[in-house]
Amino acid sequence: MSTLSTASILGPVGKSHRHQSRSYSLYEQQSLLPSATRPPSGYRLYTNVERDRLLFIRRSRGLGFSLGDVRELLGLADHKTHSCAAVDTKVELQLAQVRERIRDLQGLESELQRLIACCQGGVIEQCRIIESLSNRSCAPPESRGAALPQAVSYRL
Structure with missing residues (x-):
């Protein structure tokens, strides 16, 4: 894990963030997103790279892509020099x-x-x-x- 200066802190795990928390957990379980570090405060700590990956997942899901599609798009995104x-x-x-x-x-x-x-x-x-x-x-x-x-x- 990077230092806090290069990490993003994402919401506490609690009632108001339950939906997001479940989504993040699902993304972690599906290996779309690495498991976040969780200090005692209950916040998820992601590096900036992990945060960008989470934003990619959320934008893709917002466009209606299934988790399988998101996995495929992430795989394609990892090959920067390949044809699009x-x-x-x-x-x-x-x-x-x-x-x-x-x-x-x-x-x-x-x-x-x-x-x-x-x-x-x-x-x-x-x-x-x-x-x-x-x-x-x-x-x-x-x-x-x-x-x-x-x-x-x-x-x-």
Whole structure:
């Protein structure tokens, strides 16, 4: 471990930082990030290189990359003189998946708007949305009796 002047101190382990702490632990368990030094204060101590790696992981996860994808991107990043074609391909695949999720979400949005348009107020017993969800009415002709739409899934 480097001296404190070249290290970063990342949040205490506690209730307000529980989510981040679990993420850091997961990254350590998955060998994406080395285990941090933890003094009695409960803070994680990372070198600047380790901090940069953590930021890389967090940015990649923020773009929707799976842990496996992040591992692959980190491996590619370690080879500074290689072509970036593999990185380009990985990002293009991620973009295609994002676009597919957007299409799925737009379909869900349309369906929810259709349900809202069914509502005429009143009481639950006469609720058109409840009837529609029960497949009793207010469904467009092409969807009556059709299979339920697939749920949207996200890679974690």
